[in-house]
Amino acid sequence: MAVHWGILGCAGIAEKFCASVSRVENAVITGVASRTAGKAADFIAANCPGAKSYDSYEELLADTSIQAVYIPVPTALRAELAVKAAAAKKHLLVEKPIATATEAKMMIDACREAGVQFMDNTMFLHNPRQDAIKAVLNDKDLFGQIKHVNSTFSIDMGLDESWASGNIRMKKSLEPLGCLGDLGWYNARLTLWAFDYALPSAVSCTYVEHTDEGVPTHIMAQMRFGTRTASFMASFRAAFRNSAEFVGEKALVSIEDFVVSSKLDTASYKVTKTTFGAKAETFPVAILKDEELKTGVQHSNLVATFSNLVASGKVDEAWPQQTYQTQLVLDAMVKSAEQGGAWVALS
Structure with missing residues (x-):
């Protein structure tokens, strides 16, 4: 079964993520959240028709049907949102960089405590x-x-x-x-x-x-x-x-x-x-x-790999360790x- 993904934010780079998901069989975007009214609905119409729009990040994170989230928000806003997502038991794919190693560790520790996968979106590795x-x-x-x-x-x-x-x-x-x-x-x-x-x-x-x-x-x-x-x-x-x-x-x-x-x-x-x-x-x-x-397509390979990890129920600690070292x-x-x-x- 396909892993259900949510997107937190409608940054331009998220359009690439939607294209990546569209090419794999084990992932589907089911929700997009934005803090700006109507923006998520417009993004969905253009990039992932059929997904549900949410008027806040918190509303999407509260949806238990969503298993994994992609976080493309600016670096300065990423850590706090990632910790909230981990607390909601969502597996995390985040953009990079992480701002500081301290914040990277904070996100990784939150994911480890919640038992969810953490990975950054360095696509060429896939x-x-x-x-x-x-x-x-x-x-x-x-x-x-x-x-x-x-x-x-x-x-x-x-x-x-x-x-x-x-x-x-x-x-x-x-x-x-x-x-x-x-x-x-x-x-x-x-x-x-x-x-x-x-x-x-x-x-x-x-x-x-x-x-x-x-x-x-x-x-x-x-x-x-x-x-x-x-x-x-x-x-x-x-x-x-x-x-x-x-x-x-x-x-x-x-x-x-x-x-x-x-x-x-x-x-x-x-x-x-x-x-x-x-x-x-x-x-x-x-x-x-x-x-x-x-x-x-390397971007789609990344999504497929991450979704396979989510579906397996196993966490691969190598990915967060690589993020932290970088x-x-x-x-x-x-x-x-x-x-x-x-x-x-x-x-």
Whole structure:
């Protein structure tokens, strides 16, 4: 039977969630709540016909027929609402970032106490391409040990004056972490995934550009894992890019679209090795593997995975732990930025 979902809020990103649910058989959206009269009904008509509209979050949470909720409200409002949802015995899929590790722990503890699943909406982790890449990273003959991860996630919307002045991502009261939270979350998560979720020993982050309120709009970050390293750039003010490289001792794995794949239901990656040409006048690049996988839609894969967990009655503690670790890294990066990019240790 399909898991019954509710949506708390009508943010634009919730439209993507509705599309994701529409493609799976084990989930259905049965309710949408908004604090603005009539907004939920309009959202339902456009995105999930047949769902019930609620005039408040509390009214939806009181409906015992709804098993899981998706929370797309701004970061600053998320923790309090998530705790209420957990208390109502709803399984939680939340947007990210979480604002602080303290708030992340508060939400996770509330879910653990209520016996419900917690997961953040990092969709690329549910793309089968990740398993294929992990197999390469673990291949000591082909790849060797991983030495460095480099990634970029940037969008150019911050160059548009109307977006920069009106979008919630630029408002300290709603999204205080700016591009570090909205985009850099994915870079940090990918790096942790590559290093099997070991926390870095230290991080450094610089807000290269920021708003008058101090919301970062272009950042550079570094991470140390003993003798192994990582770096990333996240920006609202650079050309659209969401690429990643995994540098091994013997080869390189590259992805052009690590956050959201460029094609709806396929994803690709390359494994290459660079060598010296004659007299080192050229550096020829040999393609060791160039694979395109039939993956399904990663956003829908996430919904299906989460709904399967709900239906099973079992809680997978790995997902909330990954959320918490990612937020710990971002917290340390905020601290570093406040100190002008100084290295901050994670104990």
